[in-house]
Amino acid sequence: MRWSEACERNREPILTVLRRWLPQDARVLEIGSGSGQHAVAFSRSLAGVHWQASEHPDAVGPLAERLRSEGPLPEALPLDVRMRHHWPLHAYEAVFSANTCHILPREGVSDLLALAATVLRPGGLLLLYGPFHDAGVHTAASNAAFDTHLCSLDPSMGVRDALELKAEALALGLTTAAEEAMPANNRMLIFQRNENPEA
Numbered sequence: 099m100r101w102s103e104a105c106e107r108n109r110e111p112i113l114t115v116l117r118r119w120l121p122q123d124a125r126v127l128e129i130g131s132g133s134g135q136h137a138v139a140f141s142r143s144l145a146g147v148h149w150q151a152s153e154h155p156d157a158v159g160p161l162a163e164r165l166r167s168e169g170p171l172p173e174a175l176p177l178d179v180r181m182r183h184h185w186p187l188h189a190y191e192a193v194f195s196a197n198t199c200h201i202l203p204r205e206g207v208s209d210l211l212a213l214a215a216t217v218l219r220p221g222g223l224l225l226l227y228g229p230f231h232d233a234g235v236h237t238a239a240s241n242a243a244f245d246t247h248l249c250s251l252d253p254s255m256g257v258r259d260a261l262e263l264k265a266e267a268l269a270l271g272l273t274t275a276a277e278e279a280m281p282a283n284n285r286m287l288i289f290q291r292n293e294n295p296e297a
């Protein structure tokens with residue numbers, strides 16, 4: 099099974115933000131759940147919240163294994179954000195994704211925003227955790243170095259521009275509701291789907 103030390107470190111700070119923002123009985127769709135450590139921890143800690151973990155079909159096996167072994171938890175959903183026909187038909191009160199924006203190609207991040215705009219109920223929340231910069235200005239030298247490292251591995255990866263994402267989200271009916279500074283120079287970008295998408 100996959101294991102992430104980072105998940106162990108960032109779990110509690112993320113949980114603190116989720117507790118503040120998620121409605122008690124929210125149905126949450128997680129994108130790119132990876133090892134499933136977040137899904138397990140958040141399902142256990144957030145009573146009443148229904149946490150639907152998902153992963154790219156190529157990587158869903160280990161996630162499904164963890165959810166089964168640590169369950170009872172909802173079955174892992176195979177979901178490639180790049181494939182519109184994979185997008186769920188259910189409505190959610192929140193979409194959460196950690197450390198995916200710098201892994202997905204830039205167009206994949208647009209797909210993630212469009213997916214959220216499609217599956218979120220009016221008033222629903224999109225929470226994106228990870229490193230971001232503002233028009234090229236990094237919040238820390240370590241994030242700039244991480245960006246360079248990612249691009250050297252694969253030019254389609256890289257730390258994304260929060261200002262650009264906020265503008266793109268707004269055009270999709272997702273208004274920036276808040277932004278929280280997180281440990282290790284990460285951030286939580288929080289968007290809210292407009293109550294009236296036509297407004």
Ligand SMILES: C[S@@+](CC[C@H](N)C(=O)[O-])C[C@H]1O[C@@H](n2cnc3c(N)ncnc32)[C@H](O)[C@@H]1O
Nearest residue numbers: 130131132154157177178179180196197198201
């Ligand atoms: C850095 S990992 C983060 C995993 C987990 N969220 C965490 O915080 O540890 C990025 C994840 O994005 C997933 N991913 C990559 N491309 C994807 C796609 N097109 N659709 C859905 N997930 C994708 C990968 O399989 C991987 O698990």
